[in-house]
Amino acid sequence: MPEFTIETTYHLPVFRHRTHAADTLDAACRAAIEDDSWDIAEKDVDSSGPIHVTGIWNGAHAAYMGSSVQIPPQFDEPVQRRARHFEILLGLLKILFDDINAARRPSPDWLARSAWAIARGEAILGGDPDPDEPVDLPKPSHVLVRLQEDRGRDAIIAVLDVDSSFQGLAPEAVTDDEVHAACLSIATTMDLSDAVGSAELQAALSAIRSAQRRLASD
Structure with a gap:
């Protein structure tokens, strides 16, 4: 039976309370972020992030020594998985926006990529693997009237x-x-x-x- 060395991680929030005098709220927030002193830091165990996989290697006790294996996306950190998907959705939205401004119909390629992006978004929310490409496209609809x-x-x-x-x-x-x-x-x-x-x-x-x-x- 194959053996794998799996590295798992969870993020533990560390916080501090410090008073900052500033002319504006933005200036106070900037001062708090730029403050390098963490001598009064505390751990927020109750708000720790979910456990996720950060490394896989073939073999026993092979961390950082054996051949690495790609992490299945459903075991990645959820917030990072959603953040990367945001970039995909933003790119698709920009393409759609350009097409609408130019009074063009979305291209079949855009429809295919959007169908996959929707399926991937649902997989992320459900903690499931990414869908294979391509996914079944929704049946096309047609604009009957446009109010200009x-x-x-x-x-x-x-x-x-x-x-x-x-x-x-x-x-x-x-x-x-x-x-x-x-x-x-x-x-x-x-x-x-x-x-x-x-x-x-x-x-x-x-x-x-x-x-x-x-x-x-x-």
Whole structure:
């Protein structure tokens, strides 16, 4: 039976209480961090971190001498595992942000990487191994309608031009913040379920007719 030397670690918080006189809270915090004296330090055993693996070597009593083995991610320190995953999620968010700004649909590669990142995030929360790549992609969804604030601004001009009940109100009197807030309100409260259901039915009928034509031509 194979033998492995396993190094495990837990982090024990050490704290101190010291008064710092400073002009601002930020300055006091900076002084506390830069203070190198720990002569009054105390250990906080009750807040110690979880036990995690920090080294593996093949063989018995082989720490730092035998051939090292990669640590399975589920046995890494949870906070470090989450921190490294944060960098992945931040990179994916930046890509999505650029695509949205350029009015592009997310690429298949982005969808695949995001599906894996979601599965890995769930594995981290559950203390499970990282998922293999690739993972099953969610079925694509399609944007049916987009509420654009600049078009809302155009609609304001059109309404004020024909509706006498708003007489005396100039289009520029309506601020961008008011347009933004109104669009958010409509986007979150307006019920488009009937329209979406109708669109899904039309898509289903179109797909059925396409299949019917394809089979008839075979």
